Amino acid sequence: MHRKVIAPSVLAASLLLVIPASAASFAPGAPGIGDPYYPASGNGGYDVSHYDLRLQYQPKTDLLEGTATILATTTQDLSRFNLDFGLKVSEVRVNGIRAGFATSGTQELEVTPASPLAKGKSVTVVVKYAGKPSELKVDGWTAWHRTPDGGVAAQEPDSAIWWFPSNDHPLDKATFDVSVNVPDGTQAISNGVLQSSSSKLGWTRYNWRSNKPQATYLATLAVGKFDITTDTTANGLPILNAYSKDLGDNAGAARASLERTGEVADWLTGYFGPYPYNALGGYVPNVTSGYALETQTRPFYSPRQFANGANVQVVVHELAHQWYGNSVSVRGWKDIWINEGFARYSQWLWSEKEGEGTAQELADWVYATRPAEDPFWQVKPGDPGPENQFHGAVYDRGALALQALRNEIGDEKFFAVLKGWPTEFAHGNASVAEFTRYAERISGKRLAGLLDTWLYRSGKPAAGPSKPASKPKRGNLRGAAPKPVQPKSWKKIAATDSVHDHDAHR
Template sequence: MPGTPTTRRRTAAVLATATALGVALTALPASAAGLGDPYFPDDGDSGYDVGHYDVRIAYDPARTDHLDGDTTVTARAVRALDRFSLDLKGFTVASVTVNGTPARSFSRSGEHKLVVVPAQRVARGATFAVRVTYAGTPDAEGWHTLTNGGANVSGEPHSATSWYPSNDHPSDKATFALTATVPDGWTAIGNGLPGPTTTANGTTTFRWREDRPMATYLGTVAVDRFTVHRAQLPDGKPVITAYSPDVPIDAATEAAQPDVLAFLASKFGPYPFSSAGAIVVGESKSPGRGAAALETQSRPTYIGALYDEGVVHESAHQWFGNSVSFTDWRDGCIAECFAQYANQLWEEHNGADLDTGFYPHVVAENKDNPSFWSTKLYDPGKGKELAPALYFKGSLMLHALRRTVGDDAFFATLRRWTADHAYGNASFPQFEALAARVSGKDLKGFFDAWAHGTTLPAEEYLYPGPLGNR
């Protein structure tokens, strides 16, 4: 395939994902309704591979029901395209151009599809740029208005469609640039590294750039009268932490962020991104806000406060879920199981004995509770893609795996995983195969019981190795 090695890898990954999902590319209709994810079949478009998003927005907290957007999506066609779709909820779309030429037509389809017919067919393998200008009320699924008029974006599995047009599936990752214009006195925080800040006509424009490929739901912007603290990791990477005015500033937890990242790097491999930090926002006017934190890439978002457990969990996601992302939404365990187990590793680092504390206590509490074991960790089912089992049963599974294969093989597997799939996508079955290969053990029975089973694992898998000496 033409293009750079990185582009070829991404294009190959899209093709492989479509094949794995049972999507016959040659048989897809020209409108390409979706990538065919088993849980969200309408998400994304298999006809192209995005390389970069350039998202430009303007937001005035005095007008919380309005956002102006101007987004350019640069992509490579996987096949010849007479039409293609982007995912975007709501908004009035004013114009669409493809390679600078007005589209022949653009129209809405379903809940979140913007279908574009270019003036000329896009040839297979060609790079093309789609520019969409739009305005209106951002969708509350991902865009959350804060009580003081500020706003922030967070949400999983969907949030990108609330504020910019995208190929909204985690298998199509891309670099990301944000330009956000807000009134003077307000600050816009995004992913990655900050760029130049400029002022004009009573407004300030902030620029951010994430230089590593990012899944769409991990992109963010937050607008508030932030207090911004800056520090550095030992290698000089910036640590940028922003606090809304109505949240406490926890200096100790903020200062611990580099230590947490250094500890996780000792277990998982080098920290994968060019910056770190946190966005800590206040209460939202949006109903059903959801999780207290989200692993927005390089700069996790926290609701209400920065707290130790959250920092460990969301930081671990930078390796598990962000650098190595889902192949599709059946793969939630490759993010949540590992991020939750990171909390146990941090407790162990601070003196806890997981073999006599965490593991036997959680097993004992739930041994006679069938519902605790009833959700599969791989392919848990639509609507359960982020089920509690992925966190709690998943963390137990990883400790049992560690005791099955031994520390050397277990942590070698984690480091190999994050290195082999860095900045790409992988599936939980691939992790199963890697763990067996690195350990030299037959782990089929183990993973059948833990990841694919819906009942209490048999004793040999529940109490392996040292865990059996009860």
């Protein structure tokens, strides 16, 4: 059933006028951006440059009221365009004039401006809306977490449709201003830098700004009662961490992990180059889910990540995504290896740094302990399919591919690739194929065959990602590889396997 709100009579009449012949090229924008994994995600016909979100949220009732101002440029002659959104809309304006709108499908807000929009023109879209995000289900699934004292938006591959209208795909990044009004004694956490906060008549407004391009699923909102800590990195970047006041037994372990954020970020710059943003930190709300997410500059962590004590490995994983996944984002969701294989490999590098097992030892362990008949080897990290997008193989087999690459081209070239890639494609999008070409250019070697074996072929590769064979050791005259010993770091790394629990995602 479709809901439609009609603009005032004069404007409604104008919408019925026949478009002159000179405007015959005007057509509706596509209802999807063209990603085969998620055909309804994103839209065609325009490119967003900025979102300004002015919100009010009442934790007791879960009522979210908002006005979204969207700045965009048309990429075709548009008679109509779509936004991805699920809450109830009361008004839409395009360039200041009321527009017609209707809903279709599970997440499409169809906007018909009073006059067609020519290609290459700047457009301002204002959407007023309200609703209870926890009541919105898409295919029986929700990205909105209710907490005892508020609510949280943090999910992948999409969470935006639960709290703001957008072009909801990583291909269309934008900067963000997020202003949230909440009852006094409650805080609102979002991405970037807190610009200001002020109280009036029992409400406090928090104003956040993200000044670098950000994918819509990386935008986050957390409202609740938090203990907040602030610090700076060795390079002077501001750190803000937030912890729900009711984390219980997990509170100490969470703090012991997140308070090392600055240390980890500074360490990662040695591998990936300068940190790509002007703020960092993380937050731990009192949610029941078990995963973590790389929400830009301020990762989301479930308390369950710290149920067995501190785990810096999950912090390493989410911070590595700030380069691999956030600054350089997927061109399509099939390119998820660009995000997850590299974030997992960063955990292997942290293990090396901590003296708890080298990346080679971890690779040998993963390869040896996964038998050939394990379904793990049937998942192709380079194009896993939407049903396996967050499968463990995308992480561990993806990291195996990187260790194989490291052994093939040597440490010097390998680490040049790791550091150069986030600079080459900073704040943009890239694919697995583009990574392959980049690695070939930097290394001077043909690598398509090697990466094809690890990323695109089902079945366990005949040989592990090992270094060239050396002389057999005494007692191993046939040169058979000794049975690997479980690296000390393995249990902590394995404990983050629910970082992106694929069963928790749409």
